[in-house]
Amino acid sequence: MSTGSALLTDRYELTMVAAALADGTADRESSFEVFARRLPHGRRFAVLAGTGRLLEHLPRFRFGDEELDALREQGLTDARLLDWLADFAFSGDIEGYAEGELFFPGSPVLTVRAPFAEGVLLETLVLSILNHDSAIASAAARMVAAACERPVIEMGSRRTHEQAAVAAARAAALAGFAATSNLEAGRRYGIPTAGTSAHAFTLLHDDEASAFRAQIATLGVDTTLLVDTYDVDQGIRTAVEVAGPELGAIRLDSGDLPTLATHARQLLDELGATKTRILVTSDLDEYAIAGLMAAPVDGYGVGTSLVTGSGAPTVGLVYKLVERDGVPVAKRSEGKHSVGGRKTAVRRHDASGTATAEVVSSGPVPAQDGDRPLLVDLVRGGQPVSDASPRELLAAARAHHERARAALPAEAWALSRGESAIETMTE
Amino acid sequence: MSTGSALLTDRYELTMVAAALADGTADRESSFEVFARRLPHGRRFAVLAGTGRLLEHLPRFRFGDEELDALREQGLTDARLLDWLADFAFSGDIEGYAEGELFFPGSPVLTVRAPFAEGVLLETLVLSILNHDSAIASAAARMVAAACERPVIEMGSRRTHEQAAVAAARAAALAGFAATSNLEAGRRYGIPTAGTSAHAFTLLHDDEASAFRAQIATLGVDTTLLVDTYDVDQGIRTAVEVAGPELGAIRLDSGDLPTLATHARQLLDELGATKTRILVTSDLDEYAIAGLMAAPVDGYGVGTSLVTGSGAPTVGLVYKLVERDGVPVAKRSEGKHSVGGRKTAVRRHDASGTATAEVVSSGPVPAQDGDRPLLVDLVRGGQPVSDASPRELLAAARAHHERARAALPAEAWALSRGESAIETMTE
Structure with missing residues (x-):
């Protein structure tokens, strides 16, 4: 069994890289955003989990001889592609919500900025980890609440x-x-x-x-x-x-x-x-x-x-190209709309410290009292910003989650199906 | 990341081994049976999958220094337990339904025969693999049918x-x-x-x-x-x-x-x-x-x-001790009943070759025309019976599944929720 992560990937990412290398678009500076269009199953909030695991995987996302042989066997024989993959190491930036943070429809929980070919390669791994782990954490948070102490x-x-x-x-x-x-x-x-x-x-x-x-x-x-x-x-x-x-x-x-x-x-x-x-x-x-x-x-x-x-085995996070060469882009046909452009996000709170809104904007958000910025640097130039161990990353995420959930309005804890506990405002 | 499989296990298996080693019951010859009490989600049949992956894992189920250190760190410091684990290699027999076979409530899809301590250790890994893979295969079979050709x-x-x-x-x-x-x-x-x-x-x-x-x-x-x-x-x-x-x-x-x-x-x-x-x-x-x-x-x-x-992310297979030292055993308190004793199983068919019943018995089943025995040897004395590669095992399972599903009665393919397509008869 391979211990690498590079083949935990959908084939179309490699065919897109091959075609983009051939026509010169592979290097276009791109931003990919991870977000959920809605919360699953009538949930009132979701919990972001998996970021720490993604950081564990990133250094193992390499195409060695074993991986390249496997691609050739599967008919991916384009020489330019294989040469590029052999040299590949992610060199871009990743920012996102701190692990353990709550999220709501449209929250930009992770943004990958890199040349197109590098960013597109991470799509499946990023989504697999975040969708799975966030689904479990989101269910777990409700159970912990129901159990009181x-x-x-x-x-x-x-x-x-x-x-x-x-x-x-x-x-x-x-x-x-x-x-x-x-x-x-x-x-x-x-x-x-x-x-x-x-x-x-x-x-x-x-x-x-x-x-x-x-x-x-x-x-x-x-x-x-x-x-x-x-x-x-x-x-x-x-x-x-x-x-x-x-x-x-x-x-x-x-x-x-x-x-x-x-x-x-x-x-x-x-x-x-x-x-x-x-x-x-x-x-x-x-x-x-x-x-x-x-x-x-x-x-x-x-x-x-x-x-x-608990009824929602995945949280529906998607990974979408939102900007390339500084131009916001988005799918426009019916259904599955996205909003183009790189985002910033803050959580707004009232005077008592209770969360009231998720403010997501393509530009800077004018700061208000009680606003908490949500984006943190995770990877710079391909290197994780933190050198924390897997155990330390989990401990930090658990502590962050505890703080974030303390600010949720009371109605967030209703177990019945309902609307998102706070509104997402797009500015 | 460890590539071994031995810690993909619930802690209680090791505490049971420790206690059984101490009081001399660890060597009692035991049979553990894997079966589902009911089919999930109103399904009319389920598909057994994962057996081939279990056979891939079995040789890697060993407690080396890394695993033993992890157990000590977790407070599992019993010297007799750790010595026994260091020497552990599964030595028992496993028989079961061929991978790809259909199953119904009570079908004995896998039976592990070994000294208690060896058999109990495999519980979590066996169930993780079979529950997950069978859930996916069971949903997939309905989709393939719905797509016709x-x-x-x-x-x-x-x-x-x-x-x-x-x-x-x-x-x-x-x-x-x-x-x-x-x-x-x-x-x-x-x-x-x-x-x-x-x-x-x-x-x-x-x-x-x-x-x-x-x-x-x-x-x-x-x-x-x-x-x-x-x-x-x-x-x-x-x-x-x-x-x-x-x-x-x-x-x-x-x-x-x-x-x-x-x-x-x-x-x-x-x-x-x-x-x-x-x-x-x-x-x-x-x-x-x-x-x-x-x-x-x-x-x-x-x-x-x-x-x-597709609504049933696990199939509810359980792993139960059904016999020790030749004595059938079963839980008897309210709810969650099991039937003690080792089982044999055949699928009964009518003259046209359509499946009519799953016959599960603690003794030999008197053969009728159209009966197909369902149990095959998988592991003997700790060694897989077949030396087929993972690819060959999958190909064989796919072929077996195609044959087995061809015998299902037409009503099995209704997508609506309903009863098991054939009745399980306990003889």
């Missing part, structure tokens, strides 16, 4: 592509998840990993008590015991019998969770395990989490709905 | 994780897609790649005619010109003017496609370009493809809806 754990690896799982764990952590089940996400990004046992471990043993004893012998009494393999009531009794009242937590993974959790809390308290926490993990999404608000639950594990974006 | 091209890389994109292209090809835009999928799996130009290429140029001339000069007159950047009518006239009546194809990427395609066909014919094909690519899914049945369209490009599984 209770911790949420990401455990969806098994419901998405094996590498997408690592990126999903990262996007969830960015949006406030407390931990992940994914060990590789722990390694790459320093996200705390969590998990203790599955039903298989209980079924492996001759009886539930043996399984619980084995787990406690190895993981300690502070572990989480899964109590719903046979009978939840009996499972809880056995758990406390084996672990004593200092048992860390029980996990419920099936059944009607509000009822079960309430009953489990009563039983644990009766058995003296008053500090034993209750974790729930069965097919949760932001709505189910909100529905458990009144239940005595101490933490949530979320899988499928997190890694599939 | 017209070719469908996969072009969704930008709407999913950058590595998931490669797997999605593979799953689509398995289910009958003609080509992909993804260059890495071309390299790894030998899938034909396709694509010529985007709106950016037209906007880069001073006018549409210059862009078309540049493309034809490099890609030849048989290329596909994208004609909807400004005005479709004028775009088509300019295309034929520049390319002549031998122009290969035009592409429409916006607007009301049935109307536009009909108009474009008339105009092309008037201009003498009677053999120029019409490709359409705007937000298509199986329903939109079906809606274009009567339109003069020669090929479809599908992006977002393909790579997101």
